[in-house]
Amino acid sequence: MLFKKKKFERQVLIQKDVLDSILSFCQMKHPNEGILILKGKSKNGEITINGLVIPPFSETGPTFAGFPHSFLPFDMSYIGIVHSHPSGSAEPSVTDLHNFFGLISLIVKSPYDDDSIFAWDSSGNSVPLSIISK
Numbered sequence: 001m002l003f004k005k006k007k008f009e010r011q012v013l014i015q016k017d018v019l020d021s022i023l024s025f026c027q028m029k030h031p032n033e034g035i036l037i038l039k040g041k042s043k044n045g046e047i048t049i050n051g052l053v054i055p056p057f058s059e060t061g062p063t064f065a066g067f068p069h070s071f072l073p074f075d076m077s078y079i080g081i082v083h084s085h086p087s088g089s090a091e092p093s094v095t096d097l098h099n100f101f102g103l104i105s106l107i108v109k110s111p112y113d114d115d116s117i118f119a120w121d122s123s124g125n126s127v128p129l130s131i132i133s134k
């Protein structure tokens with residue numbers, strides 16, 4: 001192992017308080033989808049999520065959630081979006097991948113608990129996600 005080059009491991013770290021806010025927001029929006037912008041930073045493939053922004057002019061329904069990206073201010077701390085799937089599948093849809101924003105996409109499925117959240121990259125590959133305390 002000594003000679004093995006350090007692998008570029010991608011992972012997502014999310015603060016517990018941010019996760020709790022996401023979960024209660026999605027619960028509140030149920031049975032519609034909820035959508036939020038993720039704030040955070042990315043370093044060496046490690047994405048840390050430490051805040052949320054409610055997107056302007058967002059539109060949601062039972063099977064869609066979106067907002068016009070053109071209304072977003074250019075902000076380097078906006079690293080992705082999170083949205084909910086009230087139907088109970090955490091797989092990104094074709095539309096989700098088409099509307100990919102930033103570096104990472106989190107999807108929360110019902111019943112919106114700590115095990116209901118999954119991270120995806122722009123190709124639809126799953127990225128390991130860990131919960132951290134501040």
Ligand SMILES: [Zn+2]
Nearest residue numbers: 083092093096
């Ligand atoms: Zn979706």
